[in-house]
Amino acid sequence: KCTKCCRVSCMTTKRYASTANKTNSRKVIFSGIQPTGVPHIGNYLGALRNWVKMQREAEPDDQLIFSVVGWHALTLPQDPRKLLQTRNDTFAALVAIGLDPERSIIFHQDQKEVLYFTRTRLAISRNANDESEVDESMLNTGLLTYPVLQAADVLAYKTTHVPVGDDQQQHLELCRDLAESFNRSTNNSLFPLPETVFNPAKRILSLKDPSAKMSKSARDENSRILLTDDTITIRNKIRGAVTDSLSGVSYDTEARPGTSNLLTLLAGCLDEDVHAVAERYKDKGHGALKIDVTDVLEETLREPRAEFFRLRADPGHLQALADKGAERAKEISQRTLAEVRRLVGLLTE
Ligand code: ATP
Structure with a gap:
């Protein structure tokens, strides 16, 4: 299996391994x-x-x-x-x-x-009957x-x-x-x-449409947490994040993409394994998860946010x-x- 680019079988690793930067260990x-x-x-x-x-x-x-x-x-x-x-x-x-x-x-x-x-x-060039949505x-x-x-x-x-x-x-x-x-x-x-x-x-998904990735350019501003969001904005956006109607919390990206996305966010900020984090929430509900995600995001963003506004003032x-x-x-x-x-x-x- 390729460990470099696609994590499936491809020729890339074999093809480039022998030539890639062997003579010089200085990285650019x-x-x-x-x-x-x-x-x-x-x-x-x-x-x-x-x-x-x-x-x-x-x-x-x-x-x-x-x-x-x-x-x-x-x-x-x-x-x-x-x-x-x-x-x-x-x-x-x-x-x-x-x-x-x-x-x-x-x-x-x-x-x-x-x-x-x-x-x-x-x-x-398209023919007149072309109904494609391009x-x-x-x-x-x-x-x-x-x-x-x-x-x-x-x-x-x-x-x-x-x-x-x-x-x-x-x-x-x-x-x-x-x-x-x-x-x-x-x-x-x-x-x-x-x-x-x-x-x-892991890729972080939109808070409003967990079938799409979180994106800077998506129209709905509530779909993303910005590095500049203040405490109240973070709380409101996470409170409004789409989850599901199943009870409890578990990590299942297929059946529960919204809930899993919140767990991914939490695990990402804490730099922990997402399954270990999910295990801690198995007897809790979405409310408890959202409160913790809000707190951890606030903790993660506090310093960069303050530094951002300090820099922008000059x-x-x-x-x-x-x-x-x-x-x-x-x-x-x-x-x-x-x-x-x-x-x-x-x-x-
Ligand atoms: P947009 O968010 O406007 O769609 P983009 O996602 O293409 O832009 P870039 O500026 O191209 O953002 O991305 C910068 C880096 O951030 C890239 O390495 C990209 O892989 C990573 N990235 C972008 N969106 C996400 C996401 N939702 N989750 C994880 N990584 C992301």
Whole structure:
């Protein structure tokens, strides 16, 4: 079984294990988050908390790069004024959760000089009887080339490790293919083949529709707990979370997705096994579970929330941090780009 990307049988592990970064043990860790809203508890448990852990555990020589991927957000329609705010809020949230701008490079990907028309519509030829429900306005070149843009980000820093959710598995595989094919065609090993680092944390689901994941961009604001939510907002959102009419509490993602999601949230915040947590609630009801989830969320979010608002009160400082991050990121990507130019014959040796 593959332990790297899909946890089923695939060739990825075999195919890449022999070539992946054996000669150099220095890690370059890169990941990104879209500025589509203030990060929610799903982003935190599923990705951001892991980034902070990797920062804490990194060797002095390792490089960590985290970016707010503004170009990727443009693959879907955005309100420009709202995006400007959420772009800054996302950056502030990364610092607020404990990413250190001195230790890690934290930057806005959209500060890179790219003129990239993500919203170019795809012309689709359809016959008159086609009744399919494809929303043509959503199909654009940005969506089509989303993984290529992601690969460009990953490879620009010669990344060796990419911590992402399992939804990104295929994208990273494409990235490795692109790196390998460039290396082969130039008879060089410029790009390491980046390894995917999966977070064992479970996916957090919407509080209102547990068939969907918790999302920054879902219309119902009560479906997510934001890193900035205050105590009363957390309490009201958890009180209104969809569960089921069965008595007691048990972990069963098929039959009881809403209840199981609350248990996953609780276990995630406590960093405990979800089955062990569920066992403690087997003789209790939804009311007791919701009270405890509320308390644990409040405890988890108290510090980052306070730090977020402290940072947001000083936009000049945040801008200086973002500029510094962009400058450091640019230095590395320009070096890589010069090497690429040399290899393909656009620059003298
Ligand atoms: P949106 O929430 O707007 O749909 P998204 O989920 O695609 O955006 P990203 O900004 O792309 O969010 O995600 C940043 C990281 O957070 C990714 O590594 C992704 O796997 C993780 N993530 C996003 N949503 C969840 C969730 N509900 N549970 C766990 N991890 C999540």
